[in-house]
Amino acid sequence: MENRELSRGTVGTIVLKLLSERTMYGYEIIKEVEQRTGGEFIWKEGTLYPALHKLEQGGLIASSWELASGKPRKYYSLTRSGAKALAAETGELRKFVSALNSIMMLEDCHEPA
Amino acid sequence: MENRELSRGTVGTIVLKLLSERTMYGYEIIKEVEQRTGGEFIWKEGTLYPALHKLEQGGLIASSWELASGKPRKYYSLTRSGAKALAAETGELRKFVSALNSIMMLEDCHEPA
DNA sequence: TTGGCATACATAGGAGCTCGATGTATTGTG
DNA sequence: CACAATACATCGAGCTCCTATGTATGCCAA
16 A cells, blocks of 8 residues: 555454454464455554454453464454454544545445346 | 445546546535445545545646635536546556456346336 | 575654634624 | 633653564575
């Protein structure tokens, strides 16, 4: 993404969303985000790890170290509070995009099948 | 908006979009944005005025003082460079929303009429 | 075997943007 | 006549994300 300000405020919500689908570790999240967005969102370690720590401190996610192919990985999972936060933030995001469209008229809609 | 980070990076683009429709002055822009978004985007003076100055410095908009009902107003209009920037930034915004949807699946679509 | 790359964690510092607060001044209204 | 709305402007605070840096392991190729 060229405009580095746009992604602000979305990192935490995206992490919660991914963890609501399955347990994941940090590096895996970075790669998953990059893949799903077709390389549009490329997060740096300095972006994700502090965000994960903050989410854990807030009790929205929980972590546990596990061994995979000899390397220790810190797996994160969504807590009940995290699920609530995800719902709330998804609503905020939806309102934001809707408001943005009311002026910019981006019309990010798919063709009917 | 509750999440104050979301609006980051969108102010300049929204201003360009509004000025592409008609010439406007600062205070008018604030009210127009508030009205069109149904109160979702409420910009403060400390948000808009520095943004306007930066856009003008960059040559994307031009200003001229005019008198309306005794009060001096600084009217802004889009320059040719501004129109180009608007097109580019609109594309960026569209890609951003699309990438966001690829993970969050907000589906901000309207019902067919 | 040794160098390089991907993997995997982490933190500190800097930069940029928006908001809150504050200031000035005029117009319209109750 | 006081107050709200209009209309401009700036400064400092706060938050987030990126760059840079550091550590360490596993794997593959030369």
